[in-house]
Amino acid sequence: MFKKLVIALVVILGALAAFVATRPADYRVVRSRTVAAPPDVVHGYVSDFHKWPEWSPWEKLDPAMKREFAGAPSGTGAEYRWSGNNDVGEGHMTITDSRPAQSVSIRLEFLKPFAATSTTQFDFAPSGAGTNVTWAMNGHNNFMAKAFSAFMDMDKMIGADFEKGLAGLDAATVAARRQ
Numbered sequence: 756m757f758k759k760l761v762i763a764l765v766v767i768l769g770a771l772a773a774f775v776a777t778r779p780a781d782y783r784v785v786r787s788r789t790v791a792a793p794p795d796v797v798h799g800y801v802s803d804f805h806k807w808p809e810w811s812p813w814e815k816l817d818p819a820m821k822r823e824f825a826g827a828p829s830g831t832g833a834e835y836r837w838s839g840n841n842d843v844g845e846g847h848m849t850i851t852d853s854r855p856a857q858s859v860s861i862r863l864e865f866l867k868p869f870a871a872t873s874t875t876q877f878d879f880a881p882s883g884a885g886t887n888v889t890w891a892m893n894g895h896n897n898f899m900a901k902a903f904s905a906f907m908d909m910d911k912m913i914g915a916d917f918e919k920g921l922a923g924l925d926a927a928t929v930a931a932r933r934q
Contacts, residue, residue, distance in 0.1 A: 781893065782893070782894055782910075784913045784917065785892075786889075787888065788922065789887050790888050790924055790925040791925060791928070791929050792885060792928035793856075793881070793886060794881055796928050797928055798853075798857070798879055800924060801859045801877045804834075811920055812923060813843050817839035817840040819840075823837075824836075829850075830853035831850055834849045835847070835848045835849075836848075838867075841868065844865060844868050845865075846864055846865040848863050857878070858876065858877060860875070860877075861876075863892070872894065875890070875892045876889075876890075876891045877889070888921060890917050890920065892913065
C-alpha cells in the first residue's frame with residue numbers, strides 16, 4: 756500500500772513538473788493612458804525617482820518605506836533602492852536609458868519577497884493636448900516563477916497597479932501645471 760502511495764505521489768509530482776515546464780518563459784505586462792500634459796513634463800516625472808512618490812501606486816502602500824537615491828539626480832544612471840513592508844518588498848531600480856520627451860528604460864530588480872529582474876519601459880507620444888504614455892514590463896520566468904504563473908496571472912496582478920500608476924501620473928502632472 757505504501758509503495759503504491761509513493762508511486763502515485765511521484766507520478767503526480769512528475770506531471771506537475773512537466774506542466775510547469777510547458778509554461779511560457781517570458782512575460783510582458785503593458786498598459787497605456789493619455790495624460791493631460793506634454794511629453795517633456797510627463798518624462799520629467801518618470802525620469803526623476805524623487806517624483807515617484809507623487810504618482811507611483813506602490814509608494815502609497817507603505818508610508819514608512821525606506822528610500823535611497825544614488826547615481827545621477829535623474830535620467831540615465833539614476834538609481835532608487837527601497838525596502839518596505841510585505842506589500843512593497845525590497846528592490847532596486849536603475850534608469851538605463853532616458854530620452855527626453857520620448858522614453859525611459861529601467862532595470863528593475865526585486866530582492867524581496869522573491870528575487871526577479873525585469874525591464875520596465877515608458878514610452879511617450881504626443882496625443883492632442885496631452886501625451887500617450889505606454890508602461891511595459893518584460894521579464895523571464897525561472898522554473899519557480901513558471902509554477903507561480905500557473906496559478907497567478909502576472910498581467911492581472913501587475914496590470915491594475917500600472918493603471919493606478921498611470922492615473923496617478925496624470926493627476927500629478929496636471930496638479931504641477933496648475934501651480
